[in-house]
Each structure stands twice: as structure tokens, then as C-alpha cells.
Amino acid sequence: GPKVLQIPSHQIIDMGQMVTLNCDPVSNHLYFYWYKQILGQQMEFLVNFYNGKVMEKSKLFKDQFSVERPDGSYFTLKIQPTALEDSAVYFCASSLGSGASGAETLYFGSGTRLTVL
Amino acid sequence: GEQVEQRPPHLSVREGDSAVITCTYTDPNSYYFFWYKQEPGASLQLLMKVFSSTEINEGQGFTVLLNKKDKRLSLNLTAAHPGDSAAYFCAVSSISGSFNKLTFGAGTRLAVCP
Numbered sequence: 716g717p718k719v720l721q722i723p724s725h726q727i728i729d730m731g732q733m734v735t736l737n738c739d740p741v742s743n744h745l746y747f748y749w750y751k752q753i754l755g756q757q758m759e760f761l762v763n764f765y766n767g768k769v770m771e772k773s774k775l776f777k778d779q780f781s782v783e784r785p786d787g788s789y790f791t792l793k794i795q796p797t798a799l800e801d802s803a804v805y806f807c808a809s810s811l812g813s814g815a816s817g818a819e820t821l822y823f824g825s826g827t828r829l830t831v832l
Numbered sequence: 833g834e835q836v837e838q839r840p841p842h843l844s845v846r847e848g849d850s851a852v853i854t855c856t857y858t859d860p861n862s863y864y865f866f867w868y869k870q871e872p873g874a875s876l877q878l879l880m881k882v883f884s885s886t887e888i889n890e891g892q893g894f895t896v897l898l899n900k901k902d903k904r905l906s907l908n909l910t911a912a913h914p915g916d917s918a919a920y921f922c923a924v925s926s927i928s929g930s931f932n933k934l935t936f937g938a939g940t941r942l943a944v945c946p
Contacts, residue, residue: 750936756938757937757938818863819925822875823868825874
């Protein structure tokens with residue numbers, strides 16, 4: 716089936732540093748998402764992105780977070796500066812349509828485990 | 833907003849036994865329901881997408897039951913085998929959002945012992 720690739724699978728950084736998480740979405744998909752999962756808890760929506768713009772974000776999407784997809788390359792999540800509470804697994808997803816009816820299927824990557832020391 | 837509770841967080845069964853994972857949700861406007869399977873180190877794999885008008889949905893080796901009155905969704909694995917060992921997540925999509933925003937359960941780690 717369609718594959719979403721996330722690079723790297725693990726990242727360890729010191730608090731205050733910048734980190735960029737990369738996502739290679741399904742090639743013909745137009746909508747992109749980031750979800751955050753703290754260990755033992757459920758995955759929570761961070762942001763969705765379409766046509767170069769953030770369409771919707773949750774309260775978890777702090778000012779230190781930003782997303783972009785320059786020139787159709789990787790869809791990235793940047794955190795600058797990082798904080799201890801940013802330690803989590805970040806999942807990228809993509810979909811073909813917006814799913815305004817709720818029916819759209821999201822295809823997920825395998826996640827990037829971020830550890831902030 | 834929507835809240836989804838998934839039980840149990842961990843489940844261990846013997847090969848050939850059935851395994852049942854249940855999610856309850858709060859938003860009566862929820863229309864689409866998803867079950868994902870995640871093996872260690874792998875991406876979430878869509879098992880089934882369920883529309884609210886269908887109460888019983890059968891897949892390969894499993895059944896998804898939807899009880900709209902009780903706002904409960906369950907995944908029943910019949911005759912589990914070791915390859916079913918994975919984390920399972922339910923997700924609920926509400927039509928009140930303008931874009932697809934899933935609310936996930938916390939997951940169930942299933943271990944199937946030979």
C-alpha cells in the first residue's frame with residue numbers, strides 16, 4: 716500500500732537546540748499532518764497542511780513549532796528551541812483529500828522518536 | 833471535543849484464542865471509525881475503515897462491531913496467531929471538523945503466545 720517515510724527514526728538532542736523532523740509523504744497526496752504521541756498516551760493531532768499553508772493546528776502546536784514543504788520535497792516539522800516536554804514520538808501522515816466528510820484515510824509513517832535531554 | 837477511550841491497554845492471549853479491543857467515544861456526530869495496526873518499528877497500517885451506518889464489518893480474521901447507541905467500537909480478532917502481535921489503535925473522525933482530524937485511542941498492545 717501507500718508508504719509514508721519518516722527520517723530519522725530516532726533523534727536525541729539537547730534542550731534548547733533546534734530539530735527538524737522529515738517526512739516523505741505518499742507521492743500524489745495533497746494534505747499533510749503531524750501527530751504527537753507521548754509514551755503510553757494516545758496520539759494527538761498537531762497540525763495539518765495544504766497548498767503551502769497551515770490549515771488547522773491544535774493547542775499542542777506551540778509557537779516554537781513550524782511546518783513547511785519547500786518545493787514539494789520533504790514535509791518538515793521544525794522545533795526551535797526544543798524543550799524537555801517535546802520528547803515524544805512524532806508521526807507524519809498524508810491523505811489525498813481533505814476529508815471534510817470525515818471519510819478520508821490517512822496514511823501514517825512509522826514515527827520519529829525524539830528525545831530532548 | 834471528541835474523547836476516545838480504548839481498553840485494555842495490554843492484552844495477552846494464546847494462539848487460537850479470540851482477542852477483543854474496545855473503544856468508546858463521546859461525539860455523537862462521529863461518522864467514520866478506523867482501526868490501525870502497528871508492528872514494532874513499522875508504520876500504522878490501516879486495518880479497516882467503518883462508516884457509521886454499518887454495524888458489523890468483517891475483515892480477514894477479524895470483525896469490527898459498531899454500537900452507535902452506546903458509542904462503542906470493538907475489534908474482535910478471531911483465532912489470533914503470533915503475527916497478530918502488535919499495537920492496535922482505534923481512531924474516530926468527526927464531521928464537525930473542516931479537515932480530517934482523527935482522535936485516537938491510547939492503543940492496545942496485543943501479545944499472542946504460541
